[in-house]
Amino acid sequence: MKALLFSFGFLFASCVTAVHAETRTLCTIVLNAENGARLVEQGDCDSRMSPASTFKIAISLMGYDAGVLKDASSPVLPFRKGYVDWRPNWRKTTSPRTWMRDSVVWYSQQITTRLGDKRYADYVKAFGYGNEDVSGDPGKNNGLTAAWLSSSLQISPAEQVAFLRKLIRGELPVRAEAVQHTAEITDYGRQPAGWHVHGKTGAGLPRDADGTLLKGQPFGWFVGWAEKNGKMVVFARLIQDSQRQTSPPGFRARDGILEDLFTNPVDLDQAF
Numbered sequence: 484m485k486a487l488l489f490s491f492g493f494l495f496a497s498c499v500t501a502v503h504a505e506t507r508t509l510c511t512i513v514l515n516a517e518n519g520a521r522l523v524e525q526g527d528c529d530s531r532m533s534p535a536s537t538f539k540i541a542i543s544l545m546g547y548d549a550g551v552l553k554d555a556s557s558p559v560l561p562f563r564k565g566y567v568d569w570r571p572n573w574r575k576t577t578s579p580r581t582w583m584r585d586s587v588v589w590y591s592q593q594i595t596t597r598l599g600d601k602r603y604a605d606y607v608k609a610f611g612y613g614n615e616d617v618s619g620d621p622g623k624n625n626g627l628t629a630a631w632l633s634s635s636l637q638i639s640p641a642e643q644v645a646f647l648r649k650l651i652r653g654e655l656p657v658r659a660e661a662v663q664h665t666a667e668i669t670d671y672g673r674q675p676a677g678w679h680v681h682g683k684t685g686a687g688l689p690r691d692a693d694g695t696l697l698k699g700q701p702f703g704w705f706v707g708w709a710e711k712n713g714k715m716v717v718f719a720r721l722i723q724d725s726q727r728q729t730s731p732p733g734f735r736a737r738d739g740i741l742e743d744l745f746t747n748p749v750d751l752d753q754a755f
Contacts, residue, residue, distance in 0.1 A: 505728065509702070509721045510640040511740065515755060516648050516708060516715035522754035523718075523744075531613060531637035532721060535685030536586045536733070537704045538612075538631035540665060543583065544650070545606045546594040547661035555580045555667050560593055567592065583668040586684065592628040600627050609656045612646055613638030621694075633687040633696060640719040643706045647717040651708050669707065674745035682707025682718075684733030689723070700724060703732025705740055714755055718744065 509530075513523035534541075546552035559578045566589035568574050573587045582590040595603050604617050604626075616635040619626030630636040638646075649655050650662060671680040685704035688696045706719040720740040724732055744751055 505725045506732070506735065507723050507725070508739075509723055511718075511720045511743075512640050512644055513716050513718045513744065513751070513754075514644050514648060516651055516717050519648060522716065522751070526721075528640040528719075531639045531642070532689060532702055532704075533633045533687050534613065534631050534636060534638045534643070535633070535687040535702075535704060536588075536591075536631075537643065537683045537685035537706045538636065539583060539586065539591055539685075540650070540669065540683050540706070541607070541610060541612055541646070542591050542594050543579070543665040543668065544610075544655065544657045544661045545598055545603065546579075547664045548606075548657035549598055549602065551594050551597045552579050552664065554664060560590060562589070579664070580668050583683065588632070595627050603627060607636070610646060610649075612636070613642050633690065640706075640721050643704075643719040644717040647706060647708050647719075651715060651717065671707070671741075674709075674741060676711075676745050676747070676751075678709040678711045678716075678745040678751070680707060680709045680741065680745055682737065684731075684737050686731050686733035699727050701727065701732050703734070703736040705733060705737035709745060711752070714752065716751065 508526055510526040510528040511523060512521065512528045514520065515522055552558065556578050559576055561576045562574050572585055573589060577587050577590045607617050608615050614637045617626045617630040618635045619630045620634050626635060653659065653662065666681055669681040669683055671682055673679045682705055686701055688698060688701055690696055700723060702721060702723045704719065704721055708715060708717045718740060720736045722732055722736045
């Protein structure tokens with residue numbers, strides 16, 4: 484097993500360095516979803532970072548469990564002036580499916596606002612999600628709408644996969660329908676190596692010791708789970724750029740791990 488862990492780690496590090504010279508892979512971690520065994524581990528997987536848009540998986544579970552979300556197509560909510568619109572494609576009517584696909588921040592905020600402070604905080608605590616801190620930025624009273632956006636809520640890659648393992652094993656305190664709908668809207672389909680992947684990207688800016696955002700040094704996540712022939716894994720990759728690049732770091736985290744684990748002829752089955 485140790486040799487396998489090393490070989491995977493070497494592959495990940497070399498691929499990222501060769502293609503993206505200004506990008507570091509902070510962690511890649513893969514667990515056997517059944518027994519929790521670490522099949523792949525490379526880098527520092529225990530240090531926390533803002534979950535950014537990977538938190539949409541948790542918000543989805545909350546929304547479906549509470550009845551705020553109905554299915555993959557409803558509710559459909561219109562964009563309104565004043566909503567977060569960092570990306571042009573957020574300025575349109577959005578459904579749960581397009582919310583997850585386009586990573587629409589204002590739709591997340593509409594869900595958490597409908598949940599309210601207490602229910603939202605209770606879900607985060609019940610999920611055991613990272614540091615469980617949804618207070619938001621000091622003095623801004625914005626935890627309900629921004630705690631996961633380079634703010635108070637922090638989670639490590641190891642905690643991400645632990646949360647995802649509980650999700651797919653039915654160990655979170657939500658209705659089965661919430662898990663089913665969340666799986667539907669995070670579906671990346673069957674990959675070339677035969678693994679059916681579900682996941683979510685995320686990206687943001689880290690903070691230094693005094694809380695200042697480190698502009699130009701964004702991080703990127705891709706987290707999720709995959710199934711093949713009855714075998715299931717949960718995974719997380721976290722990368723960080725030393726300077727801003729042309730493509731979002733979350734997309735590069737996604738594309739890198741899809742290629743390394745689920746596209747190229749790297750036989751993940753041998754790790755079981």
